Amino acid sequence: MKLLLRFLLALLVLIVACYIGVVGYMYFNQRALQYSARGEVVALGDTGLNNADDITIQSGDAAINGWYQAPRPGMPVILYLKGNSKSFSEEHERFERFAADGYGFLAFDYRGFPASPGEISETNILDDAIAAYDWLDAKTEAPILIWGRSLGSGPATYVASERDAVALLLETPFLSAVNVAAERYPILPVALVMQDQFRNDLWIEDVSEPVLVAHGTADRTIDLSNGERLYAQAPNPDELWIVEGADHSDLWDAGIWDRAKPFFDRAMNR
Known part of the structure; x- marks a missing residue:
């Protein structure tokens, strides 16, 4: 015994x-x-963006690099906040569609991602997003639309809570990064030890802009319930677009741009 x-x-x-x-x-x-910050940087000259410019924005004591194209007269401009992997430049197909339909855009890499040197942290990502919004607001009088994808839903929601944009589109967002971590590692005390928690669930309470949330039922990276719960907390919800069978990176091919344009039109006409 x-x-x-x-x-x-x-x-x-x-x-x-x-x-x-x-x-x-x-x-x-x-x-x-x-974070998954590795990837190639696509040169602007290798895309179909003939009227866009390489730009550098000062963010605190660091510089972030991206692309900017002005909108056609009377059209809005999209502040695009990228997801967790690779460089924003690999999504140039999106920006080409934006530009073809007359929208302007600003897209960039956060500090520590391929096009922008520096250290990755929640604080730096949020600071970079605010710096990008303020740069854009000073650059143009066009209405600003915020689009955050995946990880970018964090800085997008934060910026919308701190600045006065026209609309907020959240593509495959999390309720919070710490919520996703807790779902993946339920036996670990992630809420106690996780530094970069991206509390969308708190920031959304201060978002006055109309909100569209897009998510797929087969998302294996951020469960659909995150998008549903975040949308339910939005003070000014406009649309919850759920795509049957779509995984985390499927929404562009599923037609999110054709869903986004009428949402932006509604927000512009409010």
Whole structure:
């Protein structure tokens, strides 16, 4: 009996030690685990954006790099806040469609992503997004529309809560980054150790702009329930667009741009 008790105690100590080790590893390496910032930067000259410019925006003591194209007269401009992986420049097909339909756009890489040097953190991402909005607001008198995709739903919601845009479109958003982490690692104390939590659930309360949330039922990266719950908390909800069978990166091909344009028109005419 004593031998069994010693064995069980040793096993318990081993389990606790392993648990503490896993938590410690995740704490000290959390940003490397949270962000996927590798990727190629597509040159502007290799796209169909013949009227866009390479731009650099000062954000605190850092510089962020991106592309800007002015809208046609009377049209709005989209502040596009990218997702977690690769460079914004790899999504040039989106920007080409924006421009073809007369919309202006500003898109860029946050600090630490391929086109912009620096350190990745929630604070830096939010600061970069605010700096981009303010640069755009000073650059043009056109109405500003905010589009945040995936990780970009965090800075998009934050900017909309701090600035006066015309509309907020959230593509595959999270309720909060810490909520997604808790769903993935339910046995770990992520709320206690996670530094970059991106609390959309708190910021959305201060968003006065009309909100469209788009999500897919087969999203394996951010569960659909995140988008549904965030939309339910929006003070000024306009549309919840759910695409049956769509995964995390499927909404562009599913026609989100054709859904976005009437939403932007409604917001512009309010």
